[in-house]
Amino acid sequence: MDPQDSKEPPCNCPDRTKDGSILYNLLASSPDSPDTVQHTTERCPMVHMVNNVWRRSCPTNNSATNATASSSTSPPYPPSLVILRHAEDTYQQAAQLLLKTVDFVRNLPAMQRLCTHDRVTLLQHCWAELLVLTMTQYRFEFETEELTLLSSSSHDDQNPCSCSHGNAESMLVKCLVALQGIPTKSDVHMINSFFTKCDLLQLEDKEYAYLKATILFNPDIPGLINPGLVESLQSEAQLSLNEYVAAMHPADPLRFARVLLSLPPLRNIRSRVVSQLFFRELIGDVSMEDLLKQMLLLH
Incomplete structure (x- = not known):
């Protein structure tokens, strides 16, 4: 596998788009559009559901039962949801x-x-990991701010949640956040930690290329027609990375291992979170899998 061949060409993708296609709609969004995104829960529909559940977990009645329960047990807290600044x-x-x-x-x-099926399947499975690695390579930066969940009334601080009810609702909130991929401070921390780790390694472009190939050619993805060939391609990518590192960094025999060990944290970065955080406003209800298939097969 020649790293020169795997180097990204100049990006002229907008010229290849066709009016009405998913890809065209992805790029057609303008920052100067009159429908400028607002930093409120109005741009996060799933957050409305989270807010509704959280309201129910903090009843407004200041009952003796609630006061007694709260005196011995701390109220549950929801995940710290975030939205983009400069979205x-x-x-x-x-x-x-x-x-x-x-x-x-x-x-x-x-x-x-x-075959086409395996090419599409591989990309659909690992697109988020590849994208985060590309973001790292191009020193992509983003800022977020915490999105405060709405309380049930202005006096909720004086009326703590009942323990049993609040704990159950808090667990439901956390499940909703996890299932829908709503970004949290923890998710953003994982992404930024990966950026920092790769920055400390000072990865080179060819190393990035071989790492992307290693991620892409994953023979364990379900539904592959030819997993044996995929495994062979992954081995070729790792061998090429090893040879490149040995040639370029002969005084650092452990670099190959450190470079490969940078990949496991990527598995903890959920594709739903990446999609919700960076693309929900652009693609709306369009399936990311459909979008990726169209982009990959576009000529």
Whole structure:
């Protein structure tokens, strides 16, 4: 696998789009649109559901039972939800990096050895990991702010939640956040920690290319038609990375292991969170899997 062949070409993706396509709609969003995104729960529909559940967990009645229960047990707390600052600019930058990521995958010579089904399946499964790695490579930066859940009344601080009811509702809130991929401070911390780790390694472009190929060619993905070939391609990518590191960093025999060990934390970054955080306002209810398939097969 030649790293020169896997290098991303100049990104001219908007020129390839067609009016009415999912990809065109992804790039057509303008930061200057009159429908500018507001930093409120109005731009986060799932947060309304979370808020409703959280309200019910904090009843307004100041009963003796609630006061007694709260005196011995601390009330439950919801996850710390976040939204983007400077959202419009961040959406556009993320969209361009997604295009670069798909271009990288499409132009890998090894991808041509796979059938269309396996090419699409591989990308749909690992797109978020590849994108975060591309974001790291291009030093992508973003800022978030905490989204405060609405309380049931202005006096909720004086009327703590009942323990049994509040704990159950808090667990429901956490389940909703996890299932829907609503971004939290913890999710953002994981992404930024990965950025920092790779920055400390000072990864080079060719190392990024081999790492992306290692992630992409995952033979354990369900539904592959030819997992044996995928495994062979992954081995080729790792071997090429090892040879490159040995040639470029002969005085650092442990670098290959450190570079490979940078990948496991990527598995903790959920694709739903990446989609919700960076693309929900651009693609709406469009399935990310459908979008990726169209982008990959676009000629």
